[in-house]
Amino acid sequence: MADLIVKAAVKEALDDKNVASDFYDALDKEVAALLDDAARRAEENDRKTVQPRDL
Numbered sequence: 037m038a039d040l041i042v043k044a045a046v047k048e049a050l051d052d053k054n055v056a057s058d059f060y061d062a063l064d065k066e067v068a069a070l071l072d073d074a075a076r077r078a079e080e081n082d083r084k085t086v087q088p089r090d091l
Contacts, residue, residue, distance in 0.1 A: 039060075040064050040067045040068055040071070041060060041063055041064050041067055043060050046059075046060065046063065070091065073090075074086050074090035074091050075090075077089075077090040078090050
């Protein structure tokens with residue numbers, strides 16, 4: 037799977053913090069899981085459109 041996060045955006049959002057290099061991989065996995073769960077909820081509700089409520 038492609039990277040789901042933009043490292044530069046994460047670094048900018050955490051501008052006053054140092055970011056460990058393995059943090060990005062862990063964050064990417066969390067985002068992937070969140071998206072999988074949202075897609076599953078939409079599907080369970082007979083929708084193809086993922087909506088904010090699916091988060």
